[in-house]
Amino acid sequence: MVDLRELYQQVVLDHNRSPRNFKQLPNANRTAEGTNPLCGDQITLYLVVTNDVIEDVGFQGAGCAISQASASLMTAAVKGKTKTEADALFHAFHAMVTGGPNGAIDEKALGKLAALSGVRQFPVRVKCANLPWHTLHEALAGSGDTVSTEEGGSDTPDDPDRR
Amino acid sequence: MRQVSTPLVATRARRDVATVRQDFPVLSGTANGRPLVYLDNAATSQKPRAVIESLVRFYQTENANIHRGVHELSQRATLAYEAARAKLQRFLNAGDPHEVIFVRGATEAINLVASSFGRIRFRPGDEVVVSAMEHHSNLVPWQIACEIAGARLRVIPMSDAGELDLDALRDMLGDRTRLVAVVHVSNSLGTINPVTEIVRMAHDAGAPVLVDGAQAAPHMPIDVQELDADFYALSGHKMFGPTGIGVLYGKAKLLEAMPPYQGGGEMIRSVTFEKTTYAPLPAKFEAGTPHIAGAIGLGAAVDYLRGLSWEWIQHHEHDLLEYATEQLRFVPGLRIVGTAARKAAVISFVLEGVHAHDIGTILDQSGIAIRTGHHCTQPVMDRLGIPATARASFAFYNTREEVDALVRGVQEVRAVFG
Ligand SMILES: Cc1ncc(COP(=O)(O)O)c(C=O)c1O
Numbered sequence: 001m002v003d004l005r006e007l008y009q010q011v012v013l014d015h016n017r018s019p020r021n022f023k024q025l026p027n028a029n030r031t032a033e034g035t036n037p038l039c040g041d042q043i044t045l046y047l048v049v050t051n052d053v054i055e056d057v058g059f060q061g062a063g064c065a066i067s068q069a070s071a072s073l074m075t076a077a078v079k080g081k082t083k084t085e086a087d088a089l090f091h092a093f094h095a096m097v098t099g100g101p102n103g104a105i106d107e108k109a110l111g112k113l114a115a116l117s118g119v120r121q122f123p124v125r126v127k128c129a130n131l132p133w134h135t136l137h138e139a140l141a142g143s144g145d146t147v148s149t150e151e152g153g154s155d156t157p158d159d160p161d162r163r
Numbered sequence: 164m165r166q167v168s169t170p171l172v173a174t175r176a177r178r179d180v181a182t183v184r185q186d187f188p189v190l191s192g193t194a195n196g197r198p199l200v201y202l203d204n205a206a207t208s209q210k211p212r213a214v215i216e217s218l219v220r221f222y223q224t225e226n227a228n229i230h231r232g233v234h235e236l237s238q239r240a241t242l243a244y245e246a247a248r249a250k251l252q253r254f255l256n257a258g259d260p261h262e263v264i265f266v267r268g269a270t271e272a273i274n275l276v277a278s279s280f281g282r283i284r285f286r287p288g289d290e291v292v293v294s295a296m297e298h299h300s301n302l303v304p305w306q307i308a309c310e311i312a313g314a315r316l317r318v319i320p321m322s323d324a325g326e327l328d329l330d331a332l333r334d335m336l337g338d339r340t341r342l343v344a345v346v347h348v349s350n351s352l353g354t355i356n357p358v359t360e361i362v363r364m365a366h367d368a369g370a371p372v373l374v375d376g377a378q379a380a381p382h383m384p385i386d387v388q389e390l391d392a393d394f395y396a397l398s399g400h401k402m403f404g405p406t407g408i409g410v411l412y413g414k415a416k417l418l419e420a421m422p423p424y425q426g427g428g429e430m431i432r433s434v435t436f437e438k439t440t441y442a443p444l445p446a447k448f449e450a451g452t453p454h455i456a457g458a459i460g461l462g463a464a465v466d467y468l469r470g471l472s473w474e475w476i477q478h479h480e481h482d483l484l485e486y487a488t489e490q491l492r493f494v495p496g497l498r499i500v501g502t503a504a505r506k507a508a509v510i511s512f513v514l515e516g517v518h519a520h521d522i523g524t525i526l527d528q529s530g531i532a533i534r535t536g537h538h539c540t541q542p543v544m545d546r547l548g549i550p551a552t553a554r555a556s557f558a559f560y561n562t563r564e565e566v567d568a569l570v571r572g573v574q575e576v577r578a579v580f581g
Contacts, residue, residue: 004528008521008579017516039520039536040550062550064520065580122524 006118007125008065011073015115016065021075023058030142034135041067041128045135052083059132066116066125071132073113083140089113090133096120097129178475184560186211186467197530200565205350205509205556206534207400208381210464214404217463221456229455230429230446244455247462248445254465255395255412256386261444262418264411265458269377270300272396272411273344275448276373279421281308284341289314292335292343292370295321295546296352299539301344301375301396314341321546325352325501329360336368343372347379351538351554352501353484353509355379362391371417377401377409381558382480382507384473387412399457404464408457411448418444425450476559480508483557487566494573500552508557511538514573517580519551525579526553526572533569 028046035042041063048056057075061068074093078086092109097119099105107114119129184190187209192199201209221243227236229244245260252260266272285291291305295318309316317340319332327345336343343365348355358374365372371393376385380402387395394417399408413421423430423441427450432440441447487510491497496515514522523535534554537544544550555569 004525004575004579007524013580039518040544041520064518066521125520125524128520 007122009115009118011112011115012065012069015069015072019068019072021058022060024060025056025058030139032135032139034131036127036131039064041131043071043132043135045139047139054078054081054086064128066119066128067131070116070129074132074136077113090137093133097126178472180479180560180562187560188212190560194530194532195528200531200568202555202557202569203532203534204558205378208403208558211403211467213467214460214463218405218456218460221459228452240455243459247458250462250465251410256388257412258388259415262412262415264445264448265453266409266411267407268398268409269375269396272409273301274304275411275424276394277304277308279424281312282422285312285314287313288339289341290317290339291341292317292319294319294327294345296349296354296540296543297346298350301346305344324503325354326503327356333364336364336370340368340370343370346375348382348507350378351511351540351543353506354501354503355505355507359390383477393417399461402464403467404461405457408454408461415444423447427451479559480557483561483566484508486563490566490570494577500547511552511554513549513552514576517576519553522553522576525576529572531568531572
């Protein structure tokens with residue numbers, strides 16, 4: 001049996017209870033909305049991007065602890081980063097949560113985001129953790145559309161809901 | 164009228180949950196290394212050995228297409244398929260086996276009526292009435308049919324407890340009402356709706372009624388003639404039968420007046436390029452090769468239920484409902500959603516500060532299977548102002564010990580989240 005405390009680490013519970021950057025940004029020049037229709041997770045992401053740098057970031061939303069903590073941790077991690085750096089973080093994060101129970105974790109690159117490593121033991125929860133990151137990707141790509149975890153293909157093949 | 168069971172059958176009926184559990188192989192299994200506690204019966208029920216074996220027996224000894232072959236095997240398959248229809252007729256107390264149409268499930272049953280009945284009866288300005296607690300499968304088909312016809316969808320409101328407002332229904336019914344479609348037992352709230360009364364009211368206004376019985380069939384005896392329902396929809400997999408098979412009951416007079424839902428083999432009398440005439444009921448609505456084994460398996464499920472006693476089932480499930488309701492009240496911050504006076508053994512709940520999805524994951528680690536989310540009833544969630552619930556739904560094979568496991572599991576959720 002896997003340990004629940006690995007999934008619900010203190011850092012995760014703390015970010016769920018008191019999310020960081022939980023606010024709308026009136027001066028945002030990029031926004032995107034992400035939803036996970038399966039369980040009703042929803043987040044709206046606000047970015048202020050200048051010369052490829054994420055100068056400010058905020059989010060609002062509701063949903064499970066994993067999605068909300070992931071959003072909070074993500075906003076803290078990408079603030080001040082360039083788009084390229086944020087993309088690299090996304091890749092490291094994605095590799096961690098979809099890497100299977102014994103996958104490697106690049107703790108140096110991930111920093112606090114490693115608190116969500118427990119998700120790799122819970123394949124059905126991968127899309128909860130990834131939702132904010134897909135939304136960020138969408139916001140940076142600038143299409144401004146709603147992201148749905150039921151549509152994107154990038155969680156496959158580790159996502160059991162799609163099998 | 165429903166046949167009274169003979170004293171012999173009554174004394175033979177099993178009334179002991181430990182014995183009944185042995186009929187369901189999956190129940191002695193594990194999940195996440197713990198004994199399985201299966202409390203997701205409203206999503207799908209488990210299957211007794213008799214049903215599983217009926218499928219194997221069919222494929223091993225009788226498999227052939229039906230209504231087509233002159234050969235012996237095809238005749239045996241046809242007999243078994245039609246015998247299953249007769250069993251479902253008896254189960255529903257339908258007047259005639261031709262009023263029992265085999266379909267994929269409740270969803271297809273409802274789509275069949277919405278599409279076929281809607282095509283001939285719904286016109287611009289007409290009204291179709293549904294309730295505030297419909298499963299999406301008894302809502303979306305009517306939205307589609309109304310859109311095609313230019314008709315209007317009306318919604319019977321419900322109270323915070325999850326009870327329909329029949330006074331509002333009375334005001335809604337009128338000479339524009341073409342049909343009332345209502346759920347018998349709500350899958351997300353457990354409410355048992357007063358369908359007899361709803362049917363009477365609708366008939367007084369001249370409107371036929373479709374009852375979505377997907378969640379009623381596993382919990383209570385159904386008598387479509389006593390209800391006077393015009394259509395009644397069932398899903399086999401929710402009543403201990405296989406997936407992929409269900410029943411639409413319809414009054415013969417209505418079904419005969421309706422155009423076919425799908426065209427193809429089996430449903431025709433004669434075909435030329437100029438003109439095709441349709442087969443009589445029930446073949447008119449069973450185009451193509453049906454789920455033969457599934458129908459036979461559903462027949463076996465109905466036979467299995469006949470070997471139990473509804474009185475025992477209802478008594479036992481009521482005990483589980485009362486016990487679980489009482490025990491869950493002790494969990495701090497837990498609120499039960501759906502508190503109608505008449506309920507089936509379904510308990511939806513929310514836990515303060517914890518999303519339903521997290522509850523589901525933590526319970527799963529203890530081998531406890533529940534459902535979390537909106538349960539395909541998003542308008543119910545919106546009406547009650549909640550994003551999702553956790554739902555424990557019981558069947559007659561569940562036990563008080565499983566309720567205890569559920570309560571321990573929810574207390575662990577409390578402990579994790581503080
Ligand atoms: C009340 C109700 N109606 C209809 C359905 C649809 O059943 P199926 O998916 O088997 O067609 C369900 C299934 O959850 C249900 O609970």
